Amino acid sequence: MAGLTLRGIHKAFGDTAVLNDIDLDIADGEFLTLVGPSGCGKSTLLRIIAGLESQDRGSVSIGGTSVDHLRPHERRIAMVFQNYALYPHMSVFDNIALPLTMTRLNLFERLPLMRQLSPRRRRVMDGIAREVRAVAEQLRIESFFHRRPGQLSGGQRQRVALGRAMVRHPQAFLMDEPLSNLDAKLRVHMRGELTELHARLGATMIYVTHDQIEAMTMSDRLAVMDHGNILQLGTPAEVYERPATTAVAQFIGSPAINLFPAHVGPGGQVELLGRTLPIDVRNAPTPELTVGVRPEAMRIGGGPCAVTCRFRRRENLGSESILQFDLAASPEVAVLCRVDNSIPIPEGEVPLAFEPRDCHVFDNNGRRLEVESRNAAGRDVRRASEAR
Numbered sequence: 001m002a003g004l005t006l007r008g009i010h011k012a013f014g015d016t017a018v019l020n021d022i023d024l025d026i027a028d029g030e031f032l033t034l035v036g037p038s039g040c041g042k043s044t045l046l047r048i049i050a051g052l053e054s055q056d057r058g059s060v061s062i063g064g065t066s067v068d069h070l071r072p073h074e075r076r077i078a079m080v081f082q083n084y085a086l087y088p089h090m091s092v093f094d095n096i097a098l099p100l101t102m103t104r105l106n107l108f109e110r111l112p113l114m115r116q117l118s119p120r121r122r123r124v125m126d127g128i129a130r131e132v133r134a135v136a137e138q139l140r141i142e143s144f145f146h147r148r149p150g151q152l153s154g155g156q157r158q159r160v161a162l163g164r165a166m167v168r169h170p171q172a173f174l175m176d177e178p179l180s181n182l183d184a185k186l187r188v189h190m191r192g193e194l195t196e197l198h199a200r201l202g203a204t205m206i207y208v209t210h211d212q213i214e215a216m217t218m219s220d221r222l223a224v225m226d227h228g229n230i231l232q233l234g235t236p237a238e239v240y241e242r243p244a245t246t247a248v249a250q251f252i253g254s255p256a257i258n259l260f261p262a263h264v265g266p267g268g269q270v271e272l273l274g275r276t277l278p279i280d281v282r283n284a285p286t287p288e289l290t291v292g293v294r295p296e297a298m299r300i301g302g303g304p305c306a307v308t309c310r311f312r313r314r315e316n317l318g319s320e321s322i323l324q325f326d327l328a329a330s331p332e333v334a335v336l337c338r339v340d341n342s343i344p345i346p347e348g349e350v351p352l353a354f355e356p357r358d359c360h361v362f363d364n365n366g367r368r369l370e371v372e373s374r375n376a377a378g379r380d381v382r383r384a385s386e387a388r
């Protein structure tokens, strides 16, 4: 396995730039996820790493060596796609063995007629069969070696596609939304399997998804992308706890973060919908602010930090519910609150409270401010300085 380095990767289709000078270092054995909304450039970046697309500028290195001049199959990286890309007329065994038969048998030896006649072919195929079996055991797919892809479930097909990637012992795995064709239950199962596989193989994996739950649960680090830029690179916890921009805050976290318009009050504190919050923003670069509070940080009830809302509807998730409210002052602003199901459904106008330390403050350009806030007892709970 190997680490990867991307430097200044730029790509445009016609006049439209889809990747803007991307720099990224992926450590050997790391599980890095490219996550972001549809069309932000994730797949294009992956295809450039694989050599399936060429960049306009910049370079890709694998294991410290530039691969810009190499064709896809020479880069020794394996790509797994959402549509599996299996050959429907071939058995599972033949699909997995294909990368090995293509490189180890010559054209003549690949002819069906030669199966019995060439002793060298038999020897090579015995070796290939051993390797295919070893990979299949890891993925628990030996029992359907003789089936065709059409006779498998989506999860089984995805495992076959993984097997075909693994058998090549690539320097890195590139995965483009590999679970997106599976139903919800199978996705959860395969998430676990992929995480275990990564731990077992110690493989470098670059994974593309627009599903932020996959990104949060599987990755060592996330690169959150938007409009061809990496907005933030960090561990799932860092990105969730300290989103660098409003766009990252909105994309990471489910249900999505609540965003409220606010500004710097006369005393240099956050003023939100007529209330002064004990959060020092004297150093904010713009007077207009946005305050984000995650639905799980809001509770029904009053307090020094609260917004008045009107109950709209409840989404029951089993043990807990997402309650949707309209902001009383601006009914077009939806406010979400994640609560335990033991809490009675509120009626009419209710206050929703939160702690100052749970507020994410952003300037007018959507950039995070590291702020100083005081808790109810008046103690400082955060230091001030700009995050980026």
Ligand SMILES: Nc1ncnc2c1ncn2[C@@H]1O[C@H](COP(=O)(O)OP(=O)(O)OP(=O)(O)O)[C@@H](O)[C@H]1O
Residues within 6 Å of the ligand: 013, 018, 036, 037, 038, 039, 040, 041, 042, 043, 044, 045, 209, 210
């Ligand atoms: N071959 C192409 N020709 C022209 N435009 C393209 C081509 N491939 C991709 N694009 C455009 O480049 C942008 C980025 O596409 P890309 O597939 O990388 O996005 P993505 O983040 O992977 O999206 P999704 O999550 O929907 O797969 C999109 O606007 C897309 O329409």
